[in-house]
Amino acid sequence: MLRLENIKKSFVQPDGKRVPILDVPSFEIAAGEQVVLIGPSGCGKTTLLHIISGITKPDSGKVFVDGTELTRYSESTRDRIRADKIGYVFQTFNLLDGFSALENVLLGISFGAKRSSPARAKELLEKVGLGHRLGNKPHQMSVGEKQRVAVARAVANRPALLLADEPTANIDPQNQQQVVQLIKDTCREENIAMLMVTHSMEVANQFDRVVQLDELNRVVADLRSTASAASSEGGDA
Numbered sequence: 001m002l003r004l005e006n007i008k009k010s011f012v013q014p015d016g017k018r019v020p021i022l023d024v025p026s027f028e029i030a031a032g033e034q035v036v037l038i039g040p041s042g043c044g045k046t047t048l049l050h051i052i053s054g055i056t057k058p059d060s061g062k063v064f065v066d067g068t069e070l071t072r073y074s075e076s077t078r079d080r081i082r083a084d085k086i087g088y089v090f091q092t093f094n095l096l097d098g099f100s101a102l103e104n105v106l107l108g109i110s111f112g113a114k115r116s117s118p119a120r121a122k123e124l125l126e127k128v129g130l131g132h133r134l135g136n137k138p139h140q141m142s143v144g145e146k147q148r149v150a151v152a153r154a155v156a157n158r159p160a161l162l163l164a165d166e167p168t169a170n171i172d173p174q175n176q177q178q179v180v181q182l183i184k185d186t187c188r189e190e191n192i193a194m195l196m197v198t199h200s201m202e203v204a205n206q207f208d209r210v211v212q213l214d215e216l217n218r219v220v221a222d223l224r225s226t227a228s229a230a231s232s233e234g235g236d237a
């Protein structure tokens with residue numbers, strides 16, 4: 001369902017040096033499988049989600065989502081493929097300010113190629129306990145409410161793959177569990193594969209598989225071997 005082949009990504013830092021961030025030889029997620037990605041801050045989790053979704057192009061390597069090789073297309077085509085196949089819950093929600101909760105979820109549907117009814121948008125918002133907030137705009141909602149709208153929007157178009165970047169980071173434990181449950185149930189009911197980034201092991205342990213990015217990423221292995229070579233040289237001196 002999701003397959004990565006030899007993904008490499010580096011960024012030019014403000015001092016002009018190009019720094020490698022990712023070198024992932026391979027990674028796969030099966031249809032309907034729910035996987036959690038963990039790793040220390042700055043190790044490249046968000047960058048990897050951006051590459052999988054086609055928001056960012058890798059320096060080299062291939063991304064296949066639902067049989068389509070995303071990496072061979074232009075940015076505008078990747079945007080269309082993402083709207084059709086991928087739901088994305090951003091760390092910062094990315095809700096549109098001038099629109100109500102219901103309209104934000106409906107926008108998730110209308111950007112996708114598949115047809116879906118407004119009744120689904122309403123049903124999803126009711127499912128996340130926001131049936132009484134359909135007309136509220138983002139500035140009229142709490143952080144937890146906004147996050148639940150973002151999840152409803154991401155799954156509204158019935159994507160093949162849901163990517164969620166720390167979807168429970170800024171919410172209280174009760175809302176956290178509600179968001180986790182919504183993601184789990186919706187993905188299971190609709191056979192949506194999922195890749196979620198979280199720093200919470202309590203959240204991570206509720207899913208099928210937990211993957212440490214450091215174990216997939218050769219950049220980290222190279223850093224470790226350089227560091228251990230340096231320390232053993234130091235030890236000999």
Ligand SMILES: Nc1ncnc2c1ncn2[C@@H]1O[C@H](COP(=O)(O)OP(=O)(O)OP(=O)(O)O)[C@@H](O)[C@H]1O
Pocket residue numbers: 011012013021039040041042043044045046047048
């Ligand atoms: N556009 C950019 N230009 C330069 N460096 C960048 C850019 N985007 C990310 N980086 C660097 O790439 C590394 C990985 O960033 P990323 O946001 O993927 O980390 P992360 O694992 O998601 O971190 P966190 O858990 O803190 O959200 C970081 O060191 C970051 O500073």
